[in-house]
Amino acid sequence: MAESAARRLVMMFERISEAIDASQDRLSELDGIIGDADHGITMALGFHSVCAELGRPGLGLSTASTVLDKAATTFLEAAGASTGPLYASAFRRASEKLAGVERLDAAAATAMLQGIAAGIGERGKAQRGDKTMLDAWIPATEAGIRAVDRGLEGQAYWQQVIAAAELGANATRSMVAMKGRAARAGQRSLGHIDPGAASTVIILRAMAEALTEDAPADPT
Numbered sequence: 001m002a003e004s005a006a007r008r009l010v011m012m013f014e015r016i017s018e019a020i021d022a023s024q025d026r027l028s029e030l031d032g033i034i035g036d037a038d039h040g041i042t043m044a045l046g047f048h049s050v051c052a053e054l055g056r057p058g059l060g061l062s063t064a065s066t067v068l069d070k071a072a073t074t075f076l077e078a079a080g081a082s083t084g085p086l087y088a089s090a091f092r093r094a095s096e097k098l099a100g101v102e103r104l105d106a107a108a109a110t111a112m113l114q115g116i117a118a119g120i121g122e123r124g125k126a127q128r129g130d131k132t133m134l135d136a137w138i139p140a141t142e143a144g145i146r147a148v149d150r151g152l153e154g155q156a157y158w159q160q161v162i163a164a165a166e167l168g169a170n171a172t173r174s175m176v177a178m179k180g181r182a183a184r185a186g187q188r189s190l191g192h193i194d195p196g197a198a199s200t201v202i203i204l205r206a207m208a209e210a211l212t213e214d215a216p217a218d219p220t
């Protein structure tokens with residue numbers, strides 16, 4: 001049971017990496033408007049390294065928690081800059097939240113989202129409304145909590161989470177950047193979606209795909 005959760009998370013990182021690759025240019029374009037145009041490249045690099053590392057044999061990644069912990073370390077080393085530490089903290093906190101979890105149901109997914117949002121919040125010291133990735137991660141997490149309260153699972157659960165993330169990401173258009181390099185753009189950031197919030201939606205869609213798909217075949 002624990003091992004299948006671990007395998008499922010490895011698959012999740014593969015899906016995220018593919019999805020980020022497919023949107024890499026758009027993300028860098030978005031970042032170019034208000035930042036240094038590297039968001040797509042940085043994210044792609046980070047998730048490529050995570051997948052390469054998770055695919056190495058003999059790592060002993062037998063639980064969901066150990067997969068996320070390994071992803072944290074690897075993402076930090078590969079991505080650097082500002083995004084590296086943010087997602088490293090995110091995956092580290094998510095790893096702690098999933099300690100002992102053997103089934104990636106809606107409750108576990110919500111715990112993972114809570115860990116991610118908490119890790120990014122602690123590291124980035126951003127608030128909601130600062131026009132950052134948190135403006136997508138926080139509403140997604142809150143929607144996840146509500147969906148679990150309503151007893152939603154699977155696709156129904158993820159639909160709620162993704163819809164909230166999309167709304168949150170779109171709302172960053174009307175925000176002025178308060179954090180990071182984008183803050184220097186000031187009013188110029190108005191009218192443009194935050195690249196970190198845009199990539200959050202991509203990540204969440206890939207997570208949903210990986211976590212709702214039929215169980216992957218045993219790799220034997």
Ligand SMILES: [Mg+2]
Nearest residue numbers: 035036038039
């Ligand atoms: Mg940048």
